[in-house]
Amino acid sequence: MAIFEGAGVALVTPMNDDGSVNYTELQKLTEWQVQEGVDAIIACGTTGEASTLKDEEHIKVIETVVKQVAGRIPVIGGTGSNDTAHGIHLAKEAEKAGADALLVVTPYYNKATKSSLVAHYEAICSQTSLPVILYSIAGRTGLNLTPEMVARLKEIPNVQGIKEASGDISQIVAIATLVDDNFALYSGNDDQVLPLLSVGGSGVISTIANLLPKETSTMVHDYLKGNWQAAQKTQLAQLPLINAIFAEVNPVPVKAGVSLLGKCSMNYRLPLGVPEASTLANLKKAMKDYGLLAEEV
Template sequence: MFTGSGVALVTPFKDGEVHYEKLKELLEWHVANQTDAIIICGTTGEASTLTDKERKAVIKFTVDVVNGRIPVIAGSGSNNTAHAVELSQYCESVGVDGLLVVTPYYNKATDLGLLKHYEMIANSVQLPIILYNVPGRTGVNLTPPLVQKLAQIKNIVGIKEASGDISQVAEMIRLCGEDFLVYSGNDDMIVPVLSLGGQGVISVLANILPQVTHDLVSSYLEGDVKKSRQLQLGVNGLVHALFIEVNPIPIKTAMNVLGMEVGSFRLPLTEMAATNLVVLKKELTNYGL
């Protein structure tokens, strides 16, 4: 799939609609600044408030603009298995390089249900699939033994692990082996995940610091652990501010503060609280932005 920093890209809006001109600008900026992959229509991309028509249009637009220069990985998860299959097949038809498939949310499926869910999606496409484990948002945790079973499915090639539990990450890597790709889903845990054999990060931070996030991973993988650690510790204050409210509220706010003009949110997401905005601006300033 990719090694390095994949950006969990925001979806820019203007007057309540997807702002395609801005999206093209962001995509070109990431290609120019060494982002290693584009992850489109994930959590940070507010996929849950896009209509199916919008979601498909954004994915196709991204594939067309990027035009094979770096991998494009599309979020095709759903809590409705049949819907996830339909989205995944559409993504394959327009030429994405891989899929990011979040665990079904709200249903709180059993391990058997999760296994069958992912089996059905994987069997419906030829694309490589990255599992997305984010129990804080979905209410369901992909345990290491379950991930080990899922890793036996031919085109399930890796996981975005956003549980925040480094012991769980270690156990997944132990059980699944070095060929199974593990990406940090937490920007403040990139170096710890790399130290266990991870391949990189699917990053919110990269929306504003693409080069730094790329360098953080590449430095570690090239053997410069000291530089990588310094970059990690250097961004962590900002990372914490980027999660002071639910993602993507802080990152889109930060982008707007920095003049990137990515627009507002769709309800039920709202503008950032004034007290939290003060904290965010302080950390942006502290980092030199």
């Protein structure tokens, strides 16, 4: 059974001018997402700038989201690491903080052999009772979870799904043939949600949902209910905005978009920084065209 069906938002992490986490804005942003009808919140993923958070901040962000959500929807903590021992530590702490599940990216930079990759996930999963969603994004990590590897990893008892962000539809279809209803397939690419749903996917772990939580959730549920034309209309209408938020490395443009909505400050931690002027101008245009911003902004 899927941890959630629909749209889970990979939430941005609001920050103050000095780079510290703005927990007040995080609470407000979390509440807005819940009120808008998002189906799950993923805290401390790529979009949440987890790679530059200190461990105590990382866990406090998850804990803050958990407390604000108060059981209304699942909260999934991003706890992946290229150091297995560190990944175990984050998994344990996220479970203590009240997360409902974990998103565990493949080891980055040092990568892993096939056998050591299995050992990595087995070690982490043995130290938590929470469901684990694999996260495959070779463009970030240099390590692709092939269908063969997914077939091996899904045998670990608490591995219950995958966020598939390879962008390779053929690979996604191959993975879909190897899994059953006990393993959830989530799109990691906002422009490929419907193709993934068409082969049995459960939803999306979404970046665009930071700006369009209600629309993205409705799109997935429309498709799952058989209202395919409405879902297709939404998917295609979102494309210019999706292109705008991925014009630079994620989460730079999307966090700018959340800032333009007035829901967080446009602050980042180096090596990330504000988007280029042209990127910001294109983002504003895409948001205006979608109706998210007034023309005078």
